[in-house]
Amino acid sequence: MRQPSSRTSPAPGLAPYAFLLPAVLLWLIFQAYPLVCSLYLSLHHTAPGGARTFVGLQNFGFLLNDPRFWLAVAHTLGFTIAYLVVQIPCALALAVLLNHPNVRWASASRFAFLSTYLVGPVFVGLLFAQLFRRDGFVIGTLASMGVDIDPFNSPVLALPLTLLAALWLSTGLATTYLSASMRRIDPQLYDSATVDGAGGWRRFWHVTLPGVRPVLAFLLLAGAVVSLQLFELPYVLFQGAGPRSSALTIVMYLFIAFFAGDVGYASAVAWTLVALIVVVGLPLWKMARGWRV
Amino acid sequence: MGGPGKTFWLMACVALMSALVVLSRPVSPRTGIRLWTFTAAETDMLKTLAAERFLKTGDVIHIERLSASVLQMRLMSLSDSEPARTSVPDIVELEIGTAGMFFRGKEAHIGLRPLDDFLNRAGWRSRLHPARLETWSIGGHTYGVPLDVHPVALLYRAGLFDRPDANQSPNAAGIANANERPPETWPQLISAAYVDRSGQRLPRPRFHIEFPENSADVLVMLLMQRGVRLVDAAGANHLDDPRVAQTILFYAGACGTFDGPARSSDRSAGGWLRDLAAGRIDVALVPDWRVDELLIRAPELAGKFSLSPLPVFDPTDAPTSTWGGTMVGIPRACPDPERAWKIIEDLYLSQYACDARARRSIVVSALGGVDALPRSFDNRLATYFVGTSPDIFHTLAGQVPARQVTSLEPLAIAALNRVLGRAIDTVRSGRDQSLQADVTRWLDAAHQQLDAWASRDGG
Numbered sequence: 130m131r132q133p134s135s136r137t138s139p140a141p142g143l144a145p146y147a148f149l150l151p152a153v154l155l156w157l158i159f160q161a162y163p164l165v166c167s168l169y170l171s172l173h174h175t176a177p178g179g180a181r182t183f184v185g186l187q188n189f190g191f192l193l194n195d196p197r198f199w200l201a202v203a204h205t206l207g208f209t210i211a212y213l214v215v216q217i218p219c220a221l222a223l224a225v226l227l228n229h230p231n232v233r234w235a236s237a238s239r240f241a242f243l244s245t246y247l248v249g250p251v252f253v254g255l256l257f258a259q260l261f262r263r264d265g266f267v268i269g270t271l272a273s274m275g276v277d278i279d280p281f282n283s284p285v286l287a288l289p290l291t292l293l294a295a296l297w298l299s300t301g302l303a304t305t306y307l308s309a310s311m312r313r314i315d316p317q318l319y320d321s322a323t324v325d326g327a328g329g330w331r332r333f334w335h336v337t338l339p340g341v342r343p344v345l346a347f348l349l350l351a352g353a354v355v356s357l358q359l360f361e362l363p364y365v366l367f368q369g370a371g372p373r374s375s376a377l378t379i380v381m382y383l384f385i386a387f388f389a390g391d392v393g394y395a396s397a398v399a400w401t402l403v404a405l406i407v408v409v410g411l412p413l414w415k416m417a418r419g420w421r422v
Numbered sequence: 423m424g425g426p427g428k429t430f431w432l433m434a435c436v437a438l439m440s441a442l443v444v445l446s447r448p449v450s451p452r453t454g455i456r457l458w459t460f461t462a463a464e465t466d467m468l469k470t471l472a473a474e475r476f477l478k479t480g481d482v483i484h485i486e487r488l489s490a491s492v493l494q495m496r497l498m499s500l501s502d503s504e505p506a507r508t509s510v511p512d513i514v515e516l517e518i519g520t521a522g523m524f525f526r527g528k529e530a531h532i533g534l535r536p537l538d539d540f541l542n543r544a545g546w547r548s549r550l551h552p553a554r555l556e557t558w559s560i561g562g563h564t565y566g567v568p569l570d571v572h573p574v575a576l577l578y579r580a581g582l583f584d585r586p587d588a589n590q591s592p593n594a595a596g597i598a599n600a601n602e603r604p605p606e607t608w609p610q611l612i613s614a615a616y617v618d619r620s621g622q623r624l625p626r627p628r629f630h631i632e633f634p635e636n637s638a639d640v641l642v643m644l645l646m647q648r649g650v651r652l653v654d655a656a657g658a659n660h661l662d663d664p665r666v667a668q669t670i671l672f673y674a675g676a677c678g679t680f681d682g683p684a685r686s687s688d689r690s691a692g693g694w695l696r697d698l699a700a701g702r703i704d705v706a707l708v709p710d711w712r713v714d715e716l717l718i719r720a721p722e723l724a725g726k727f728s729l730s731p732l733p734v735f736d737p738t739d740a741p742t743s744t745w746g747g748t749m750v751g752i753p754r755a756c757p758d759p760e761r762a763w764k765i766i767e768d769l770y771l772s773q774y775a776c777d778a779r780a781r782r783s784i785v786v787s788a789l790g791g792v793d794a795l796p797r798s799f800d801n802r803l804a805t806y807f808v809g810t811s812p813d814i815f816h817t818l819a820g821q822v823p824a825r826q827v828t829s830l831e832p833l834a835i836a837a838l839n840r841v842l843g844r845a846i847d848t849v850r851s852g853r854d855q856s857l858q859a860d861v862t863r864w865l866d867a868a869h870q871q872l873d874a875w876a877s878r879d880g881g
Contacts (some may be wrong), residue, residue, distance in 0.1 A: 372637075
């Protein structure tokens with residue numbers, strides 16, 4: 130067989146770097162440059178019109194001494210924990226149900242569950258605002274049964290309503306991921322477990338769960354990051370931070386800082402959020418690595 | 423070592439040529455005047471007026487409607503970025519709740535152009551409402567032309583304050599008595615809201631007043647009525663004014679008492695109108711824009727409500743307050759402020775423009791001076807409301823308290839909101855023995871926190 134000539138063989142050299150160059154340039158222009166700019170801004174006082182005064186770490190110092198920021202951190206962390214604690218088991222249960230051989234219309238059901246995610250958080254916010262307004266379907270029905278609640282005026286119910294909307298929005302997507310992951314588990318593993326006398330629960334615990342662990346790890350990490358960045362839902366639901374700031378999140382706090390005209394301070398909030406995401410995400414990421422099969 | 427190859431060089435050439443084409447493309451010249459506004463009704467109005475102007479002068483005016491927050495964000499981004507400044511509009515309308523960010527920092531940093539020369543030139547300053555001009559002025563310069571005054575009146579269900587000896591002749595809607603008068607002070611109004619307490623184990627409300635628990639909007643109006651300016655032109659906040667604590671105690675007492683007369687209205691769009699229609703709210707503070715909304719969106723409520731000046735706390739208090747406000751200004755980056763000002767004169771200040779606005783809305787214009795404010799062209803208020811003077815908002819406009827727009831005001835209102843919430847919770851829990859001292863302490867802490875924020879700005 131004739132050897133290919135050196136002229137036609139692909140020489141490594143600079144070619145890979147050259148092909149990477151457009152993507153790297155785009156990344157540098159549209160991602161790295163804004164990031165560096167925001168870091169620069171976070172060290173400055175700013176005013177509309179381009180005024181900048183270097184203040185060092187003063188923005189971060191003020192931020193850490195602002196009780197309102199810590200309120201936002203408490204709300205955001207509370208929401209994140211509640212979101213993950215409810216979403217993952219619900220999605221897991223739904224995925225198990227949808228993969229059960231006796232369930233009919235499984236594909237249609239999967240699409241139905243996923244469809245809530247397709248409409249996006251703004252639409253979900255508007256939908257929940259209609260459902261839960263004082264004479265809306267849910268609150269109106271509860272009122273007819275003698276239960277008088279108004280989540281738009283209740284500091285206690287504002288964050289749970291946001292959580293409900295977030296779960297309605299995203300549990301279907303998590304279910305889809307888990308369901309797809311479960312279908313990739315070798316059926317012979319279930320057969321072997323059944324032969325060994327394992328019941329439904331043990332099959333789930335020893336076969337299904339290890340099989341979906343990488344996806345679970347991804348969902349945990351992605352869910353934590355997304356919920357730490359919570360903004361659209363409470364903003365649409367309450368047009369702000371909610372009754373008595375009960376739905377004030379870190380990104381909402383950032384938004385308020387921006388609208389007070391201080392982009393520098395808002396940038397400091399953004400970098401503090403990045404630090405928080407790293408602090409929360411790192412253990413989850415390490416845990417996820419340990420779960421790899 | 424092999425080179426990148428033909429494909430790479432071909433791609434690089436295409437990219438380079440594209441870049442050259444893009445960079446050499448001439449920047450399209452700025453044509454006409456760009457105007458940004460944020461309400462649908464105002465956009466329609468401006469388009470009609472601009473069409474008239476176009477016929478007369480041939481001026482091209484691009485009117486763009488954005489939501490208030492989007493307008494604010496785009497304007498700030500454009501003002502902040504040197505290359506994008508050519509895209510800044512020539513004329514912009516700003517709402518009082520979102521305009522504060524443009525009044526931040528040193529004078530040279532304020533994103534709007536001072537209008538003093540323009541206002542003084544043709545005597546406009548003397549014709550504009552002085553308190554509203556003050557709203558949009560800082561450091562001795564005025565940066566916006568006020569478009570409205572937004573005086574506040576008391577709206578109440580007709581017949582609510584009937585006395586047995588009053589005139590009982592029914593009106594067109596079948597409701598008796600056009601001579602009723604609501605109580606003259608706020609404490610009296612709250613007392614009147616309870617049924618006779620004698621023989622009752624617990625007081626029951628006879629009617630409900632819209633005092634939201636989770637928003638400081640009404641509280642801020644009450645404070646302005648009492649002459650408290652949350653933040654003044656020098657950037658000092660007055661949360662430590664004793665009247666703030668007094669008013670919060672009064673408000674929290676009305677909200678926090680078991681089954682008290684205060685009630686929060688539905689905060690969804692149009693929610694307060696549904697509450698009025700359903701009888702959940704009987705008394706509310708309403709600026710002219712809210713009454714405009716009532717006239718347009720709730721014709722079925724005609725003949726069921728009355729308007730009066732606000733009750734007071736002290737005899738020196740104003741019988742009104744103010745809620746909301748809009749200005750029109752010229753961003754600092756506008757290349758031709760003279761031309762922009764001419765357009766402002768035509769579209770906002772001319773007699774023709776004022777008349778057109780008055781035909782569409784009962785909102786009181788800031789133009790015309792306090793004594794000669796332009797009137798609505800019909801008697802919409804008198805026919806809709808029972809026993810109400812058609813001049814009520816124009817009369818109250820002359821007594822509207824001054825309000826300052828600053829970037830600190832939204833933060834002061836948020837702080838007030840938090841203190842109010844804590845006070846209501848304390849009253850509701852029954853552990854309110856030391857509430858006065860607690861409220862004063864919370865307000866002092868908020869005052870210091872806001873001072874710290876202001877000192878970051880050098881304000």
